[in-house]
Amino acid sequence: MSLSTAIGAISALNECANFFQWAKSAVSSLHSRWTGSQEKDIQDRLLQLESVLQRLRDTLPAMYNLIDRAEWRSHEHYVAELFPKLKDTVYDADDLLDEFSWHEMKVQLEGNGTQSAIIEFFHNVVQGSFNKLTDVQGRLDHLSSQLEKFGLREVRQQFDKAVRPETSSLPNEPKTFGRDKELKRVMAFLSVPTGSKRKRTNIPVNASTSTIPINQLSDATGILTIPVLPIVGIGGVGKTTLAQHICNQKQVKSHFELIVWICVSDDFDVKRLTKEFIQSCRDKKSTSDNLDSLQRTLSNHVNNKRLLIILDDMWDDALKENMQCWKRFCAPLLSAQEGSMMLVTTRCPKVAEGVCTVEPITLEGLKEDVFWNFFKLCAFGSESSYNDPELERIGRTILPKLKGSPLAAKTLGRMLRMDLNASHWMSILESELWELRQEVTDILPALRLNYMYLPLYLKRCFSFCAIYPKDYKFEMEDLAEIWVAEGFVEPHGDNFIQKIGQQYFQDLVTRSFFQKVSGGYVIHDLLHDMAQKVSEHECFILRNKKEFDRVPLNVRHIYVHPSSDFDNSDLLSLCKHRKLRTLICKKQSGNKKSSVVDNWCSKFSRIRVLSCASINELPDSIGNLKHLRYLKISKGRPLTIPPTFSLLYNLQILDVKTCKIDSLPGDFSNLRHLQRFVSQGFSYCPMSVFRIDAAEQVQVVTLLKNLNQFRGDLEISNVDMLSKDHAAEAGLKNKKYLYKLTLEWSGGLSESQIMQHSAIEVLQVLQPPTTLRSLLLENYPGVSLPRWFQAQMINLNDIPSVSNDSIGMFESVPIERLGNLGFLEELEVRGCPNIRSQSFH
Structure with missing residues (x-):
């Protein structure tokens, strides 16, 4: 569970504090609707509800900390049973707070004085949610x-020796x-x-890495730095085995x-x-605990000796x-003799890059022919070809899912034998x-250490x-948007939160959780298996009909393949979750208004991300999705959006780029x-344009009113169709994330003074x-520019990307200084040939 969820929940609670102040006042203002005892009962319920919310606010940070600690011990049976229940309950708490x-947003948008909003709040929230909150708490x-009770209060976040056994230089494999x-x-x-004569071999240095040639590493008193060669690869690929044989x-x-x-493992403690x-060096433990004494002792022991040092299993710390x-x-x-060397094995590319003096060796999975021989040894106890032909056939079919991993072959081989x-x-x-x-030392537990x-x-x-x-090929921008919608991304200052999500993605790339391929990024199959293991109670993929009966009841995330093996009745069965x-x-549900989607919108009241293959008409029940942040529809034209769509106050992303929308509801803003x-x-988003054409000009400009999270580029054409009042409703100056603004008049208007004056006002x-x-x-068409062009802030000559040809069209207007546009580039x-006045209005 991410810390951002806790931050978001606590933020929501802080906002609710103001909300309860309004609610208490609202009860008094509507006293005529209730008797004195009823009003007192409602006020008492409000106080109780506020108290429960306050307690939950105090509890949640500790719960997230407990989740993080419990995950380190979730391989233990008693913790494994309680851990998913804890996460599920925290999800429930987060949903209630959301x-x-x-x-609160509904009341703000409808106005604090709207009786219907107040009454709905009392019926649905005060009377309906109190028991839910106390139950969750x-x-x-x-x-x-x-x-x-199981000792998680003091648990240290480091690897259990039972999960990551200590290694030695003696090979486990012959x-x-x-x-x-x-x-x-x-x-x-x-x-x-390699022969009878000794030869010194200088290693070719990759020019792209920060490396030091070996023949420059020494002087008369010792070595300037010890040469380091990292061996890097995912868990179970054979790094330690290679180092042992060397x-x-x-x-x-x-x-x-x-x-x-x-x-080394995950405890890089220098002492x-x-x-x-x-x-x-001396086959005797050191009794000193003073670092200076320890280091001097070690320096004396290695002085003028040629060493080979192997640091196995180094991590980021x-x-x-x-x-x-x-x-x-x-x-x-550094007192060691020239020719001393160090090998480092690590799963972390950042570690390899940080300590290397020559280009690291990256271990990939074994090639198919070699891997088959190794797999036979694991599964049959021999590389012999005299095995059961049917078992060999099945074994060859199993082989691809192991991706050349020696530890995966050992894991499955043990099970098969x-x-x-x-x-x-x-x-x-x-x-x-x-x-x-x-077992705790098999492939998925080993890979789980990376996680x-x-x-x-992350x-x-x-x-x-x-x-x-x-x-699956991931696109960084798309996945970052979904992470934000799920509440996994922590806000940081004024930084665009999707950009923070993209940085999370890059962090996972540098840690090798994603691999760059043509057209996007993929997750290594074995890491994908590991991800499914750690999220088995939360995530589920539906590939065929029989899997519908295996979906966990409290599942939180589902992906439906575009399989022909199931139909709409199977999709409807998901409503129980x-x-x-x-x-x-990804399964298309038909060309007509789908009862499937209608049922989903009625039942999935907690859904935050909804992506459908095809819909032609969104049902009225879409308004039930109070938590919805992300809606994507891949196909459907034309798409009808009902008035209830305006109730999706939390919606951040609406992606219907292949659909033509009939109309937008009046309260879209x-x-x-x-x-x-x-x-x-329409489209408005980063790297895109929200283009408003003549047919829907007045309606859409008006709908921009409250969309102050709008980001990217905005283009308004046929501005001459707007009145001053309609243009004012757009509230452009409140859209602080607007990057580029294009305002286009039709160019065919009369040049009458009335029209020119209207253009200036608009x-x-x-x-x-x-x-x-x-x-x-x-x-x-105007003859002068508005007041917001007046400037005391910026000299035009300081603007890096100004087109001088365009500026020349102002003729005599003194635009060497621009108004309040301090960030304009x-x-x-x-x-615009009519601009002729030197005065600003």
């Missing part, structure tokens, strides 16, 4: 008490498979002689005086590592304190990898991706949180925000 926020208290190329490169890096090569043993193996290093921890650890090693019957092997073939019971080491907000973002099928927050349905609206007729009230970056006026004026 509903309060919706009612009681469940939170009970679950947190149970989890605290030989390596398919790593000859990597082995040769490491041996060359170590400058180990340590045990005869040439390596004879070449280095001392080989030191240290299992601990230094003590272990000293113990490796090795880079903490701006690399100072790493530098402190390496400092005593338990029962050498075709029925058992077929059951494993037909199961998803994440559904199979695994556990993520910050809490955990929520990545685990949500389990809703998408394997090989009342807590659903996300529904992405109530969607004050709308940030992106794309349709065949342009005056179309004043843009002071943060505007680009402005274009085209065919403006581009100004273009064309087709």
Whole structure:
């Protein structure tokens, strides 16, 4: 659960404090509707409700902290049972608070004096939600008490030794498979002689990395820095196995005086590592706890010795304190002899980049032919071809899902060897990898360590991706919008929240959770299996008819494949999952107004993200979706939008770009949180244009009134059709995220003084925000410019992107200074021959 959800919930509660002040006053103002006892009862209920909300506000931050701690112990049976219940209850609390926020917006938009809004609030919220809130608070208290009893109060967020056993230099496997190329490169890096004569080999340095040639690393007193070669790859790919076999090569043993193996794991403690290093040198524990004493002792032990140091399983914390921890650890090693080397194994590309002196070795999955031999060894106990032909056929079919991972082959091999019957092997073939019971050291628990080491907000973002099928191509901007809609992205100052979501995406890319491919990004299949495992109670993918019976009752996110195996009755069966927050349905539900969508909108009252393959008409029940933030319809023309659509006060994204919209409801401007609206007729969003044409000019400009979260470019054509009052309702100066404004007159108007004066008045009230970056006026018929062009702020010569040709069209107007547009970078004026006055109005 992301911290942003807690922040959002608490923010909603703070807003509700003001709301309750209004509610108490409203009760008194409507005293004629109730008897004295009824009014007192309502006032008492309001006080109780406010108290419960306050308590929930105080409780929620601790619950999110508890979720984060419990996740580190969720491999333990007793925690595993309570953990999904805790998350589900926190979701319920968040949904209730979000509903309060919706009612507050409704009252604000309809006016505090609207009796219908006040009465609806009392009936639906005060009387309807109090028991829900007390129930949720009681469940939170009970679950947190149970989890605290299991010792989660003091749990440290680090890997359990049972999950990540300590490694040593002795190989667990008798030989390596398919790593000859990597082995040769490491041996060359170590400058180990391969024949009777010793030869020094300089490693070719990749010019794109910050590296130091080995022959420049020493002087008379020692080495300037120890050469480091990282071996990087996902968990279970064979990094440690490769390093172990290198340590045990005869040439390596004879070449280095001392080989030191240290299992770092997720605790890069310089004192601990230094003590272990000293113990490796003299086979005796150090009794000192003083870092200076420890480092001097280590420096003396390695002085003038040729060392091979292996740091196995390093994580991001090795880079903490701006690399100072790493530098402190390496400092005593500078007394070692020239030719000393270090190998580092890590799952983290950031670690490899931070410590390397030569280009890292990246381990991928084993090639198919080699992998098959290894898989046979795991499944049959032998690489022999004299195995059951039917089992071999099934084994070859299982193989692709393991993606060349040696640990995945061991995991499945152990399961298969338990029962050498075709029925058992077929059951494993037909199961998803994440559904199979695994030991704590198998492939998915091993990969889960990558997930556990993520910050809490990135955990929520990545685990949500389990809703998408394997090989799904992600687009950063689209996924970031959905993360924002789900409440996974934490606001930060005035930064555009979608941009923060995009930075989250990039963080996951740098940590190798997403891989760049042609046309987007994908998640490695094994990491996808891991994501499905950690979110198995929250996310579900429906691929065929039989899977509808396996959907968890309290599931929060569902993806429906475009399969022909199921029909509308199957889609209707989803209505029992009342807590659903996300529904992405690629299955088309017909060309007419769909009863499926109508039922969904009636039942899925908590949904935040809804994406449908095809709809021609949104049902009236769409207004029930108080929590909806993201709505996407892939096909449907023309699309009819009902008046109840205006109740979607939380809507941020409306993406119907393949649909032509018949009309917009009159209260469309109530969607004050709308940030992106794309349709065949209209579109306003970052990197796009909201273009308003003549046919719907007055209506749509009026509808812009409350859309102050509007972001990107706005183009209004046929401005001459607007009256001053209609133009004023657009409220452009309140849209602080507006990037570019284009105002276009038809160019065919009479040049009468009345028309010219009207144009000046209309342009005056179309004043843009002071943060505007680009402005274009085209065919403006006025003879002068409005007051907001007057300037005391900016010299035109300082504007970086001004078109001088366009500015020349002002002729005698002194525009060397612009008005309140302090952030303007581009100004273009064309087709405006009437401007002749030097005065501003």
